[in-house]
Amino acid sequence: MRPAGSVAYVTSILLTGFEPFDGETVNPSWQAVLRAQALWDGPEDVHIAEIPVDFEACDRALADALDRFRPDLVIAVGQAGGRPGISVERVAINVDDARIPDNAGFQPVDAPIVPDGPAAYFSTLPIKACVEALTQAGIPASVSQTAGTYTCNHVFYRLMHTLQADRPDARGGFVHIPYAPEQAAARDQPSMSVELAALALLAIVRTSLDVAVDTRAPGGALH
Amino acid sequence: MRPAGSVAYVTSILLTGFEPFDGETVNPSWQAVLRAQALWDGPEDVHIAEIPVDFEACDRALADALDRFRPDLVIAVGQAGGRPGISVERVAINVDDARIPDNAGFQPVDAPIVPDGPAAYFSTLPIKACVEALTQAGIPASVSQTAGTYTCNHVFYRLMHTLQADRPDARGGFVHIPYAPEQAAARDQPSMSVELAALALLAIVRTSLDVAVDTRAPGGALH
Amino acid sequence: MRPAGSVAYVTSILLTGFEPFDGETVNPSWQAVLRAQALWDGPEDVHIAEIPVDFEACDRALADALDRFRPDLVIAVGQAGGRPGISVERVAINVDDARIPDNAGFQPVDAPIVPDGPAAYFSTLPIKACVEALTQAGIPASVSQTAGTYTCNHVFYRLMHTLQADRPDARGGFVHIPYAPEQAAARDQPSMSVELAALALLAIVRTSLDVAVDTRAPGGALH
Amino acid sequence: MRPAGSVAYVTSILLTGFEPFDGETVNPSWQAVLRAQALWDGPEDVHIAEIPVDFEACDRALADALDRFRPDLVIAVGQAGGRPGISVERVAINVDDARIPDNAGFQPVDAPIVPDGPAAYFSTLPIKACVEALTQAGIPASVSQTAGTYTCNHVFYRLMHTLQADRPDARGGFVHIPYAPEQAAARDQPSMSVELAALALLAIVRTSLDVAVDTRAPGGALH
Numbered sequence: 001m002r003p004a005g006s007v008a009y010v011t012s013i014l015l016t017g018f019e020p021f022d023g024e025t026v027n028p029s030w031q032a033v034l035r036a037q038a039l040w041d042g043p044e045d046v047h048i049a050e051i052p053v054d055f056e057a058c059d060r061a062l063a064d065a066l067d068r069f070r071p072d073l074v075i076a077v078g079q080a081g082g083r084p085g086i087s088v089e090r091v092a093i094n095v096d097d098a099r100i101p102d103n104a105g106f107q108p109v110d111a112p113i114v115p116d117g118p119a120a121y122f123s124t125l126p127i128k129a130c131v132e133a134l135t136q137a138g139i140p141a142s143v144s145q146t147a148g149t150y151t152c153n154h155v156f157y158r159l160m161h162t163l164q165a166d167r168p169d170a171r172g173g174f175v176h177i178p179y180a181p182e183q184a185a186a187r188d189q190p191s192m193s194v195e196l197a198a199l200a201l202l203a204i205v206r207t208s209l210d211v212a213v214d215t216r217a218p219g220g221a222l223h
Numbered sequence: 224m225r226p227a228g229s230v231a232y233v234t235s236i237l238l239t240g241f242e243p244f245d246g247e248t249v250n251p252s253w254q255a256v257l258r259a260q261a262l263w264d265g266p267e268d269v270h271i272a273e274i275p276v277d278f279e280a281c282d283r284a285l286a287d288a289l290d291r292f293r294p295d296l297v298i299a300v301g302q303a304g305g306r307p308g309i310s311v312e313r314v315a316i317n318v319d320d321a322r323i324p325d326n327a328g329f330q331p332v333d334a335p336i337v338p339d340g341p342a343a344y345f346s347t348l349p350i351k352a353c354v355e356a357l358t359q360a361g362i363p364a365s366v367s368q369t370a371g372t373y374t375c376n377h378v379f380y381r382l383m384h385t386l387q388a389d390r391p392d393a394r395g396g397f398v399h400i401p402y403a404p405e406q407a408a409a410r411d412q413p414s415m416s417v418e419l420a421a422l423a424l425l426a427i428v429r430t431s432l433d434v435a436v437d438t439r440a441p442g443g444a445l446h
Numbered sequence: 447m448r449p450a451g452s453v454a455y456v457t458s459i460l461l462t463g464f465e466p467f468d469g470e471t472v473n474p475s476w477q478a479v480l481r482a483q484a485l486w487d488g489p490e491d492v493h494i495a496e497i498p499v500d501f502e503a504c505d506r507a508l509a510d511a512l513d514r515f516r517p518d519l520v521i522a523v524g525q526a527g528g529r530p531g532i533s534v535e536r537v538a539i540n541v542d543d544a545r546i547p548d549n550a551g552f553q554p555v556d557a558p559i560v561p562d563g564p565a566a567y568f569s570t571l572p573i574k575a576c577v578e579a580l581t582q583a584g585i586p587a588s589v590s591q592t593a594g595t596y597t598c599n600h601v602f603y604r605l606m607h608t609l610q611a612d613r614p615d616a617r618g619g620f621v622h623i624p625y626a627p628e629q630a631a632a633r634d635q636p637s638m639s640v641e642l643a644a645l646a647l648l649a650i651v652r653t654s655l656d657v658a659v660d661t662r663a664p665g666g667a668l669h
Numbered sequence: 670m671r672p673a674g675s676v677a678y679v680t681s682i683l684l685t686g687f688e689p690f691d692g693e694t695v696n697p698s699w700q701a702v703l704r705a706q707a708l709w710d711g712p713e714d715v716h717i718a719e720i721p722v723d724f725e726a727c728d729r730a731l732a733d734a735l736d737r738f739r740p741d742l743v744i745a746v747g748q749a750g751g752r753p754g755i756s757v758e759r760v761a762i763n764v765d766d767a768r769i770p771d772n773a774g775f776q777p778v779d780a781p782i783v784p785d786g787p788a789a790y791f792s793t794l795p796i797k798a799c800v801e802a803l804t805q806a807g808i809p810a811s812v813s814q815t816a817g818t819y820t821c822n823h824v825f826y827r828l829m830h831t832l833q834a835d836r837p838d839a840r841g842g843f844v845h846i847p848y849a850p851e852q853a854a855a856r857d858q859p860s861m862s863v864e865l866a867a868l869a870l871l872a873i874v875r876t877s878l879d880v881a882v883d884t885r886a887p888g889g890a891l892h
Contacts, residue, residue, distance in 0.1 A: 001302065016800070022891075049241060063672075078892065079891070079892075080891075080892035081361070081891070082408065082892075083892070084307070084340070084411060084412055084413040084414070085407065085408075085411065085412075085414075087892075090762075090764075091682055091762050091764075091788065093758075093759075093789060093791075093814070094279040094789075095760075095791070095889075097812075097887060097888060097889030098889060099886060099888075099889050099890065099891055100885050100891070104877070107887065108796070109885050109886065109887050109889075110883070110885065110888075118787060118789075119760065119787055119788060119789035119790055119791055120760070120762060120763075120787075120788035120789055122762075122764070122788055126735070128368055128779070131880075134408070135408040135409055136408075137408075138243030138404055138405030139404060139408055140404055140407040140408050140410070140411075140412070140414055142409065142411055143766075145762070145815040145817060145818060146814040146815035146890065147892065148814060148889065148890040148891050148892040149814060149889030149890055150679030150889060150890070150892065152891075152892055156356070171693055176892055179691050179716045181361055181415070182417055184307065184308065185308075185358040185359075185360075185361050185362055186358055186361050187363070188307060188308065188310075188363075189307055189412070190307040190413030191307070191308075191363055191413070191415070192414070193416045193418075193419065194417065195416075196404055206328050214779070216778050216779065217778065218766060218767060218768050218776065218778050219766060219768075220304055220764075220765075220766030220767060220771070220778075220817065220818030220819060221768065221815065221817040221818055221819070222691075222749075222750070222766050222817050222819045222821075223747065223748075223749035223756075223816065223817040223819065223821055223845055245668075282448060288636070292497050301669065302669070303668075303669035304668070304669070305669075306669070310669075312543070313539075314539050314541075314565065314566070316536075316537050316566060316568075316591070317566075318537075318568070318666075319666075320589075320664060320665060320666030321664060321666060322664050322665075322667065322668055323668070330662050330664065332662050332663065332665075332666075333574070333660070333662065333665075341541060341564060341565055341566075342537065342564055342565060342566035342567060342568055343537070343540075343564075343565035343566030344565060345539075345541070345565055347537030350553075351556070360514060366543075368539070368592040368594060368595060369591040369592040369667065370669065371666065371667040371668050371669040372591060372667055373666060373667070373668045373669065375668075375669055392488060399669055437556070439555050439556065440555065441544060441545050441553065441555050442543060442545075442555075442556075443541075443542075443543030443544060443545050443594065443595030444531070444545065444553075444592065444594040444595055444596070445526075445527070445545055445546070445594050445598075446524065446525075446526035446527070446528075446533075446593065446594040446595045446596065446598055446622055475851055505800065512744055530753070530853065530857060530858055530859040530860070531853065531854075531858075533859075580854070581854040582854075583854075584851030584854050585850060585854055586850055586854050586856070586857075586858070586860055587722040587854070588857055603849075625810055627807055627808060627861070628807030630753065630754065630756075630810055631803070631804040631805075631806075631807050631809050631810065632804055633809070634753060634754065634809075635753055635754075635809070635810055636753040636859030637753070637754075637809055637859070637861070638850070638860070639858070639865060641860045641866075642850055642862065652847055656785040
C-alpha cells in the first residue's frame, strides 16, 4: 500500500452517501458523511462523494470517486428507513429489484447488476469488530444480513466488484443508518440523530483501519 | 391564577422524571428533565423532581413536589423502551398491574391506585397541539392511548387525581420518551438522544402554556 | 339472574362482530362470531349481532341486540389489523377520535361518547383467566391496555355504560382479533385463521361463565 | 429429465422440514411438510425428509434424501419465528454464523459452508410467481432477501451447491414459514396454522412445476 519514493504515503479513505429519494428532501447518509468528514482529525485523508439514487448514474459516480481518490478504505453509506440502529452490512447480492422507481424513473426487476458476475460479495470490513466498537460507544448497531435490492445493494455490489478487480488490497463495505429525526417526525418510525450517525461512521473507519482480523463474535440471524 | 397583591406572580412549572429501573443505570426521562430545566429561558420557573420507580414511594415524592412547587403546569415524564418517538399520553387508568417488580421488590397485580377513584383521568394538556408542535419541529411524536399499567401510569393517575382535588386550575399530563441511544446499543430497539427529548419537553411546556383550547386533529388509533 | 317461576332459565349470551370497513370486503370479527355460534354446544343460548362501523348507527344496533336478547354475558368482538394474537381488552375510554372516517363518512375527533359519562369502564370479564385459558389451548393471546379510539372502543364503552345502568349483573367485555389470512395476504402483517379465532371466542365465553373471580396473574404493560 | 425406455417417468418432488430447536417441542416446517404430502393428489411423487438442526448432520441427511429420491424439484422448508407470513427465499449465502448453538451444541461463527464455494446461490424457483400464487390464494407471503445464517441458510446453500453439481436440471429453493399458533401462544408473535402453511407449500410446488420463466413483478426491499 505504500508506494516507493520519498513522499510519505497518506492513507486515503472514501465515504459515500446518497442523495434524497422517495419524496424525501434530505438523505441522512449524505448528511452523516459530511459531518463525519468535518469531525475527522486523523492523519488519514477522508474524501467524500454523493451518489445519485439512480441505477445507472450511481455506477459512474462511484467509479469517478474511486478513480479520483484511489482509496485504501471505502465505506458506502445509505438510509434504511425503519431500522432502529446502525446496520453494518455483511453481503451484497447480484440483483436489482426495485420496489419503487429510482430518481430517474427506472425500476429494474430481477436484473443482474453485473451479468455473469458472482452471486454475491462479502464485505471486507471487520463487521463484528465494528459492531462491537459501536455498541461499546453506546451507539445502537448490529450486523445486517441483507442490504436490500435497491440502489444501496447495487452500489455495495459494484463497489466490491470493482475493488476486487482494481484495488484488491483496499477494504470496502456498506453501512445503513436510520432515518434522521426530522424524517421520522411524521411517521411512527425509529430515528437517529445525524451527529450520532456521523460518530458511528468515524468509529467504523477507525476500526476498519486498526483491526486486521475480525473479532469472533456471533452476529448472525436465525432466519 | 394570579394572586392579588403587589408581588408579581411567576408561573410555576414542574417536570418530573423517574430513577432507573429494570436493571438500567440511567433513566432518560430524568436526564431529559434535567437538560430541559438547564435549557429553559422563559420567565416562568421550571422546577424538577426525580420520582422513584416504587409504587408506594412515588406517591410521596409526587405529593412533596406538588406541595413544594405549587405548579400551574405539571409534565410527568417516563421511559418507554421500544417506542420510536415521543408519546404524549391521553389517559391514565386506575389500575396497577406490574409485569416486573418495582425497585422495592413490590409487584401489584390488578390493584386500584385509588380505591373507589374514577376508572380513568384524561390528560388536561393540549395533546394534539403538543404533537403538532413536535412534528413541526422535526421531532418524532404521536398521541398514545395507553401509558401502561406500571409506575408511569400510576404517577400519571395520581397526578391527575391530586390536581383535580387540590389544584383544579393547574394543567397536567404525562409524556413517554424512547430509550437513550446508550440503552438501545445492546438491543435492536429505537432510541432518541436526550438532547432531542429535552427539546421536546420544552416544546410541550411552551405549547401547554400557550394553547388554551386543543387543536382539532385526528390522533386516535383504530385499535 | 334466575327469574322466579316454573320455566327453566337459560343463560343468554350475546356475541357481536363488526361489518367490514376501511376498504376491506370481510371483517373477521363477524366471521368468527358466526363460526363460534355454529360451533357452540353448551346449554346456554348464544345470540349474535352484526354491528355497523358507524359511530351513530352502532349505538342503535347494540341497544337493539341488548333489548332483544337480554344477555347475561356479552362479548363484543372487533378486528385489530396488525396485532399478532387475540387481545382481551381491559378498558374502554370515553372518547371518539377517528383516524379514518367511519362507513357513513363521519369522523369524530376527541368527542365524548357519553357526555358527562365516566372517563372509562373496565371490562367485567375475567380477563386474566381468559388469556390463561387461551394460551393453555395453544392460541396466541394477551391482555390489551387500549381498545383504540375508533368504533371498537366506542361499542365497548357504550356496552359497559348500558350494562351498568340496565343489566348490572351481566358481564361484558371486548376482544380484538387479528386480520384473517386473506386480508393479510397482500400486506406484511400477522393473521389468524377464522377457525382459531372462533375457538378463542368459545374459550372466552366458557371462561367468563365459569370463573367468578379473576386469576391473579400479571398481564400489564410497562408503558 | 425423462429417461429413455418404456417405463413412464414420474416427476420426483422432495420436501424437507426441520426437527424442533431452541427449546421448542415442534417445528412447524416438518408438520407442514407432513401435511402437504398427505394432501398431495397430483401425479408426481412427493417425498419428504426431516433434517436435523445440526450444522454437520444436516448435510448427510440432505445428501441421503437427494440420493434416494433423485428429485426434479426440492423445496426445503424452515421455521422463521416472528415473521408474519410465508417467506419465499431469494438467496443462500456461504456463511454459518449461529446466534445460538445447534442441537448438537455446535455454534459456528463466520465459517464458510463450502470453503472456496461461491459467495451465494440464488433460488431456482420462480419466486415471484410463487408469491403471486400464494397471495391470490389468500395466503400471506412475500419474497425474502435473507434466509439468515443458521441451519436454514446452511441447508439452502448446500442444496443449491449440490443441485448445481449433480442435478443441474432440478429446481430448488427454500421457504420459511411462521410459528405455529401453539408456539406463539406464550409470546406476542405472529403465527400461521400448519394447515395453511401446508396449502402454501402445495401451491409453491404446483407453481414451480408449471411456471418455467418467473413472473416479472417487483418483490425487492429498499434496504
